[in-house]
Amino acid sequence: MTYLAAAYGVIWLVVFILVFSMRRRQEKVVEQLETLEEIINEKQ
């Protein structure tokens, strides 16, 4: 029974890691985009 939980747990862990890392990247990118927009606005 614990094996079942462990195996499923691992798979879920991997999926969550993938999802969370994507989330983090997305947030970073949005942040960078906003900074860039500011710079562009200042230049104009």
Add this chain to the structure above:
Amino acid sequence: MKSSRSLLVLNTVAAVAILIAVYLALVQAPEATNVVEEIRPAQRIIYFHVPSAWISMVAFFVTFIASILYLRTNNVRWDIWAYSAAEIGIGFTIAATVSGSIWAKPAWNTWWTWDPRLTTYTIVLLLFIAYFMLRGAIDEPGRRARFAAVYGIFAFLSVPLTFMSIRWWNTIHPVIIDPSAEFGLGPGMSTAFFFSLFAFTILFVDLLANRIMVAWDEERVAALREALTAN
């Protein structure tokens, strides 16, 4: 490219599909009658272990095709597809290998077996890792994409050869009984199994789409940065 609305739909569909798959695997599927009582729950690992492995190979195949397309067209979108699929692929390869090892314990009382499938997944994992190490060691984006594409092609093509050679090797030194005979699919289990396969495929497509979207944004940011510093 998908808009954020269709991405939302895809996310929901994937989540729902996985939940249904979990229900089918843990509740609906009948107990495995051909194995001992205390390991019957563990048999249910198969509903998630095999699809994980399947998805990892699909991901590798996507990387393979994207690599070829990148070399042919020199269009950066294919490089994005290639490394996005590889990222997701490496995740599912780890999931498949570890869950396979966990499956082995109750099934044959050993944490590891040199069964061709499990061994091949390990090699696939090493190939993915090598792919990312190669990418990590190149700073110039054009070269990185090209080199990675070349390696991706070689790496994918080696997998069937590796699998065959390990399979032939094992028939001479039989290590373990064929796994599917022991923990195999009995009657009534196919619904859970094939639905799980289907759910994982949708999950893969969903993860890939999301990853590609983020990657595109990152590329755009990099391009903008360059344009700005050039002025």
Add this chain to the structure above:
Amino acid sequence: MKRYFQVVWAVLWKDLRIELRTKDVFTSMAVFAALALLIFNFAFELRIPDKSMVVPGVLWVTIAFAGVLGLGRAFISEKDRGSLAGLLLAPVDRSAIYFGKMLASLIFILVVEAFILPLIVVFFNVPLITAPLLLILLLGTIGFAAVGTIFSALAVNTRAREVLLPVLLFPVLLPLLIAGIRTTIGLLEGQSLAEHANWLQLIVFFDILFLVVAFLTFDYVVEE
């Protein structure tokens, strides 16, 4: 067509000539191989009933590691001296450079193998120098050089340089090693090559497949 072979020959001969003069690569490979054999000898000395049992593995592993050492040389000196640019100007398909380099590497590894084989016969007391075995060794080395040369071109042009080569190479080379070891085991046990026809086919298929893929993709590796 004639020009193509001329370039291949020119590349090959240049590498051979440099090596004949300096003997750098051969010496390092040979010494490394000899040391490896010595270490293997002691590693297995006390634990197994019959030392000759490990010979197939020892043979192929030693060649693999010594070979990787020698593969790096194919493109390092070019990169450092910038002489690759001159070669690229030749009006032939770039793959000519690949085949020239690959043949050079092949010859170097074969020479080292000629050095290793007698050593193993002496250290482990096994009849290793037979025609079938030499054939398998040759075919395996061709595959090794085929993949190793193009991967060397990749690795050398990264920050990590040659250190990356084993990481890239060994997982891909596995079918070759497995086939080589398995056939060597069989041959040492007195079986005929015909009994291992499927392994032979695997090795040949591997060689042809990756020679073709290398031929198709080498351009992308050296384009600047």
